[in-house]
Amino acid sequence: MKNDPSGARRPAYFSFPNTLVYRGPDFVPSAQEPLAYRYYDKKRVVLGKTMEEQLRFAVCYWHSFGWGGTDPFGEPSFRRPWHAAGDPMAQAELKADVAFDLFRLVDAPFFTFHDRDIAPEGATLAESNAQVRRIGDVFARKMQETGVRLLWGTANLFSNRRYMAGAATNPDPEVFMYAAAQVKNVLELTHELGGANYVLWGGREGYETLLNTDLKRELAQLGRFLNLVVEHKHKIGFKGQILIEPKPAEPTKHQYDYDVGTVYGFLKAHGLEKEVKVNLEQNHALLAGHTFEHEIALAGALGIFGSLDMNRGDEMLGWDTDQFPNNLPQVALTMYEVLKAGGIGQGGLNFDAKLRRQSIDPDDLVWAHATAMDLCARALLVAERMLNDGALPRHLQERYAGWDSASGRAILQGQRSLDELAREVEARKLEPQPRSGQQERLEHLVNSYF
Incomplete structure (x- = not known):
C-alpha cells in the first residue's frame, strides 16, 4: 500500500513488489520472479568503470507519466490515476509518487523532466513557475530518500499555443521574453536539484514556409537566447552541461537544429562551441538521413558529444515513433561509438521512449524500461569486446x-x-x-x- 496526496492509503500501482536485481544470463523466470536483469550487473567493471557509471540510465517523465497514449487519430488510451479529474497539484504529487516507485523498481539511477510534465500550467507565468517549484520540493525530498539523481531538466517551449511560431525564434519579442523566464526557472531548479545537464529542444524553432520567415533574424534570435542561457548558467554557478537536441523536422517543416553538423556550425557562428554540447537521439538521426552511430561519431570528433536519448524509430515509418530499443546490433554499434568518443561523461542514456498505445497496463512500464536497460548492458559488453579485441x-x-x-x-x-x-x-x-x-x-x- 502507498500514501496518496490526501494521506489516504492506496493500492500499489505496480504489481512488482521488489527492486529488480541481476541474476545472470541463465536466469529462469518464475511466478515469484517473472523479471530480472540478465546482463545489467550495475557493479560490474567495464573498461575501468562500473556498468552503472558507463550507462547512467534515466527514466523520462514526459512519455512515461505525462503522455496519455494519444496519436493523431485517437484519444488517450491510458487511464492513469493522475489523468483523472481532480486537484491538478494533488494529481502532480501522485504522479511523482508513482514515478519514484518506478525508478526504485527498475533501479534507475537518474530521471529527466520538462516543467510541464511535472506540474500543471497556471493562469500566469509566476503561478506556473511556483507550481513547478512546489513539485521540485517533492523531488528534492524523494531524491534524498531514494538516492535517485537528476540527469537533466528542461522547459517545454513547444506545447502551448503561444509557441506555435517558435519560442526563441518567435516574431514577437514578448514570447521570447516569456520563454526566457520559463527557462530561467527550470535551469535554476535543475541546478538546485543537482542536475548534471540542462537540455534545450527546439521543437518549434524552425519554419513552415519561407514566405513568412526571416531566416537571418530568427537565427540571430536563437543565438542570443542560447547565449542568455549560458550566461545565466555561469551566473548561478551551474556546473552541468548545456545540451541542444538536434532534429531536422517534426513538428516544423524545417528545424534550425537539423543535425550535429548544423548545430556545430551554429555554435561556431555564435561563439558557443566550447559551451554547448548535443543530446542525440536515434530517431532524430534517421529523420536527418543519418545513422545514430554517425551522429555520435561526428559529435565526438567535433568535441560536442554530451548525452543520448536511448530510443529508436521504426525504419518503415517516416516519423518520430519513440520506441524502446530492442535491436542488439544497433545498440552495440551505438555503445562502441560512445566508448570511442570517450564515454558518456556527465550525460546518460535517457529512455525518451513511450509505450505503444495498446500497452495500457502499469506493469508495461516496468517491462519496457527493464528490458531496455538489460539490452543496453548487453550491448555495452559487446562494445567492450570490440574494443579489447583490437582488430577494428x-x-x-x-x-x-x-x-x-x-x-x-x-x-x-x-x-x-x-x-x-x-x-x-x-x-x-x-x-x-x-x-x-x-x-x-x-x-x-x-x-x-x-
Missing part, C-alpha cells in the same frame, strides 16, 4: 598509417605548400595504388562479436 582499431591505424609518417604530419601541420606537393609528385612520377577498404571483412568481424 588496428584496421583504422593501418589504413591511415601514412598520415602518421613525417610527410603526412608535415602536410597537416601546414609545413608543405601546394607547389611543393605538386613538385614532389611530379619528380617522383608518383602513382598511388588503392588498397581495399575491406568493408565486408569488417562487417563479418563485427557480427562475430555477437
Whole structure:
C-alpha cells in the first residue's frame, strides 16, 4: 500500500513488489520472479568503470507519466490515476509518487523532466513557475530518500499555443521574453536539484514556409537566447552541461537544429562551441538521413558529444515513433561509438521512449524500461569486446598509417605548400595504388562479436 496526496492509503500501482536485481544470463523466470536483469550487473567493471557509471540510465517523465497514449487519430488510451479529474497539484504529487516507485523498481539511477510534465500550467507565468517549484520540493525530498539523481531538466517551449511560431525564434519579442523566464526557472531548479545537464529542444524553432520567415533574424534570435542561457548558467554557478537536441523536422517543416553538423556550425557562428554540447537521439538521426552511430561519431570528433536519448524509430515509418530499443546490433554499434568518443561523461542514456498505445497496463512500464536497460548492458559488453579485441582499431591505424609518417604530419601541420606537393609528385612520377577498404571483412568481424 502507498500514501496518496490526501494521506489516504492506496493500492500499489505496480504489481512488482521488489527492486529488480541481476541474476545472470541463465536466469529462469518464475511466478515469484517473472523479471530480472540478465546482463545489467550495475557493479560490474567495464573498461575501468562500473556498468552503472558507463550507462547512467534515466527514466523520462514526459512519455512515461505525462503522455496519455494519444496519436493523431485517437484519444488517450491510458487511464492513469493522475489523468483523472481532480486537484491538478494533488494529481502532480501522485504522479511523482508513482514515478519514484518506478525508478526504485527498475533501479534507475537518474530521471529527466520538462516543467510541464511535472506540474500543471497556471493562469500566469509566476503561478506556473511556483507550481513547478512546489513539485521540485517533492523531488528534492524523494531524491534524498531514494538516492535517485537528476540527469537533466528542461522547459517545454513547444506545447502551448503561444509557441506555435517558435519560442526563441518567435516574431514577437514578448514570447521570447516569456520563454526566457520559463527557462530561467527550470535551469535554476535543475541546478538546485543537482542536475548534471540542462537540455534545450527546439521543437518549434524552425519554419513552415519561407514566405513568412526571416531566416537571418530568427537565427540571430536563437543565438542570443542560447547565449542568455549560458550566461545565466555561469551566473548561478551551474556546473552541468548545456545540451541542444538536434532534429531536422517534426513538428516544423524545417528545424534550425537539423543535425550535429548544423548545430556545430551554429555554435561556431555564435561563439558557443566550447559551451554547448548535443543530446542525440536515434530517431532524430534517421529523420536527418543519418545513422545514430554517425551522429555520435561526428559529435565526438567535433568535441560536442554530451548525452543520448536511448530510443529508436521504426525504419518503415517516416516519423518520430519513440520506441524502446530492442535491436542488439544497433545498440552495440551505438555503445562502441560512445566508448570511442570517450564515454558518456556527465550525460546518460535517457529512455525518451513511450509505450505503444495498446500497452495500457502499469506493469508495461516496468517491462519496457527493464528490458531496455538489460539490452543496453548487453550491448555495452559487446562494445567492450570490440574494443579489447583490437582488430577494428588496428584496421583504422593501418589504413591511415601514412598520415602518421613525417610527410603526412608535415602536410597537416601546414609545413608543405601546394607547389611543393605538386613538385614532389611530379619528380617522383608518383602513382598511388588503392588498397581495399575491406568493408565486408569488417562487417563479418563485427557480427562475430555477437
